[in-house]
Amino acid sequence: MSSTSAVGRIGLAPMEGVIDVITRDLLTARGGFDWVVTEFVRVTDTRLPPRVFHRLCPELAAGAATPSGTPVHLQLLGSNPEKLGDNARHAAELGAPCIDMNFGCPAKTVNRHDGGASLLQTPRRVEAAVAGVHRALEGSGIPVTAKLRLGFEDKRLAVDCARAAEAGGAASLVVHARTRREGYRPPAHWRWVRRIRQRVGIDTVVNGDIWTLEEYQRARAISGCRHVMLGRAALADPLLAARIHHWQATGEVLPATRWQDRCAILEEYARRAGRAVPDKVVVSLLKQWLNIMRQHDREAGERFVELRRIRELTPFLTALGAPLVAQAEDTPPPRQPA
Ligand SMILES: Cc1cc2nc3c(=O)[nH]c(=O)nc-3n(C[C@H](O)[C@H](O)[C@H](O)COP(=O)(O)O)c2cc1C
Structure with missing residues (x-):
C-alpha cells in the first residue's frame, strides 16, 4: 500500500x-x-x-x-x-x-x-x-x-x-x-x-x-x-x-450521487430549518445550498435556473423534486399499453 x-x-x-x-x-x-x-x-x-x-x-x-x-x-x-x-x-x-x-x-x-x-x-x-x-x-x-x-x-x-x-x-x-x-x-x-x-x-x-x-x-x-x-x-x-x-x-468506486439523493437531503434540511426560521429564510438557505451544488453539477445548475425566482417554500420544494422542465420536454411520452 x-x-x-x-x-x-x-x-x-x-x-x-x-x-x-x-x-x-x-x-x-x-x-x-x-x-x-x-x-x-x-x-x-x-x-x-x-x-x-x-x-x-x-x-x-x-x-x-x-x-x-x-x-x-x-x-x-x-x-x-x-x-x-x-x-x-x-x-x-x-x-x-x-x-x-x-x-x-x-x-x-x-x-x-x-x-x-x-x-x-x-x-x-x-x-x-x-x-x-x-x-x-x-x-x-x-x-x-x-x-x-x-x-x-x-x-x-x-x-x-x-x-x-x-x-x-x-x-x-x-x-x-x-x-x-x-x-x-x-x-x-x-x-x-x-x-x-x-x-x-x-x-x-x-x-x-x-x-x-x-x-x-x-x-x-x-x-x-x-x-x-x-x-x-x-x-x-x-x-x-x-x-x-x-x-x-x-477499493470499490461507487456510482455518482443521484439527484434524488441530493434532493432528499435538501428536503430534510427544509423540514428541519422550517421549525426554526420563516419559510422565506428557508428558501434562501436552500438557494444558497443549491448555488454551491451547481458549481460542480450540471443538473443542480439547471435546477437553480428554474428555481431561483421562486420565493415561497411549497412551490420551491415541489419544483425541486419534479422532473426538470427541459428533461420532461425531451422525454418521449410513455407508451400506451397495447
Ligand atoms: C461560505 C463560507 C463560509 C466559511 N466559513 C468559514 C469559517 O467559519 N471558518 C473557517 O475556518 N473557514 C471557513 N470557510 C472556509 C472553508 O472552511 C474552507 O477552508 C474553504 O471553503 C475551502 O475548502 P473547499 O474548497 O473544500 O470548500 C468558509 C468558506 C465558505 C465558502
Missing part, C-alpha cells in the same frame, strides 16, 4: 452561515466524516457568555458530538492571546473536545478588526494566539488546532505561519491551499501544502477544491497529506465523504 492510499481521516469544514447544526447532523449521518468544526466564534475583548457557544455549537448540550457520534470541534477567531485563552478555557468547560483557531477568514470586516487571515502577515502573532489558547488548556487534555490559508497577499510566509502555529502548541493544522487574496478561485495549491507538511512535525490536513474521489486522490498524492477536509464539496455532493470512505475500505 502506498503512503497515499493509507486510510485517511476526513473532516467537515467550518462554513459560516452555511454549515450549521442541522447541516452537520444531515451530512455526518451519511457517514464518512471523522470530525466537524463549528462556524467561528468571534473573540474580541470579553469572556463570552455560554449562550454564544451554545448558539453556534448546540451539540455542546449533547456531548459535543453530532447524533451520529462525530465529534464537533469548536472554532475561535480572534487575535488577543489572553482573551482567546480565556474563551477557549470556557468552551472547554462547556464540553468542547478540541479548540480550532481560524487564521483563514478573508472577510474585510473581520480582517480590519484583526482576525482571521490578517494574522498571517505576522507569524509571531499566529504563534502568540495559538500559545494563548494552548496555555489556557494546559492539563485539560483538550488540544488546540489551527486552520490556515497559505498567506494574506502572497505565499512567502506560508511555512513560517505553519511553523509558528506548531511552535504555539497546535496539535495539527488544516491548510486551505490558497491565500486570502486568491479567495476561493481555483486552483488550490496542494503542492504548497506539501512544502508545509515537510517542514512541520505535526499532522497537516489538506483542504481546498476537493470535489470528487479523483481530486481526493490527487490532493493526497500531491500534498502528501493523509487527512483531508471537505467544505463546499460536502454540500455539493453530500455522499462524497461516504464514497471516499467506502473506496478506502474496499
Whole structure:
C-alpha cells in the first residue's frame, strides 16, 4: 500500500452561515466524516457568555458530538492571546473536545478588526494566539488546532505561519491551499501544502477544491497529506465523504450521487430549518445550498435556473423534486399499453 492510499481521516469544514447544526447532523449521518468544526466564534475583548457557544455549537448540550457520534470541534477567531485563552478555557468547560483557531477568514470586516487571515502577515502573532489558547488548556487534555490559508497577499510566509502555529502548541493544522487574496478561485495549491507538511512535525490536513474521489486522490498524492477536509464539496455532493470512505475500505468506486439523493437531503434540511426560521429564510438557505451544488453539477445548475425566482417554500420544494422542465420536454411520452 502506498503512503497515499493509507486510510485517511476526513473532516467537515467550518462554513459560516452555511454549515450549521442541522447541516452537520444531515451530512455526518451519511457517514464518512471523522470530525466537524463549528462556524467561528468571534473573540474580541470579553469572556463570552455560554449562550454564544451554545448558539453556534448546540451539540455542546449533547456531548459535543453530532447524533451520529462525530465529534464537533469548536472554532475561535480572534487575535488577543489572553482573551482567546480565556474563551477557549470556557468552551472547554462547556464540553468542547478540541479548540480550532481560524487564521483563514478573508472577510474585510473581520480582517480590519484583526482576525482571521490578517494574522498571517505576522507569524509571531499566529504563534502568540495559538500559545494563548494552548496555555489556557494546559492539563485539560483538550488540544488546540489551527486552520490556515497559505498567506494574506502572497505565499512567502506560508511555512513560517505553519511553523509558528506548531511552535504555539497546535496539535495539527488544516491548510486551505490558497491565500486570502486568491479567495476561493481555483486552483488550490496542494503542492504548497506539501512544502508545509515537510517542514512541520505535526499532522497537516489538506483542504481546498476537493470535489470528487479523483481530486481526493490527487490532493493526497500531491500534498502528501493523509487527512483531508471537505467544505463546499460536502454540500455539493453530500455522499462524497461516504464514497471516499467506502473506496478506502474496499477499493470499490461507487456510482455518482443521484439527484434524488441530493434532493432528499435538501428536503430534510427544509423540514428541519422550517421549525426554526420563516419559510422565506428557508428558501434562501436552500438557494444558497443549491448555488454551491451547481458549481460542480450540471443538473443542480439547471435546477437553480428554474428555481431561483421562486420565493415561497411549497412551490420551491415541489419544483425541486419534479422532473426538470427541459428533461420532461425531451422525454418521449410513455407508451400506451397495447
Ligand atoms: C461560505 C463560507 C463560509 C466559511 N466559513 C468559514 C469559517 O467559519 N471558518 C473557517 O475556518 N473557514 C471557513 N470557510 C472556509 C472553508 O472552511 C474552507 O477552508 C474553504 O471553503 C475551502 O475548502 P473547499 O474548497 O473544500 O470548500 C468558509 C468558506 C465558505 C465558502
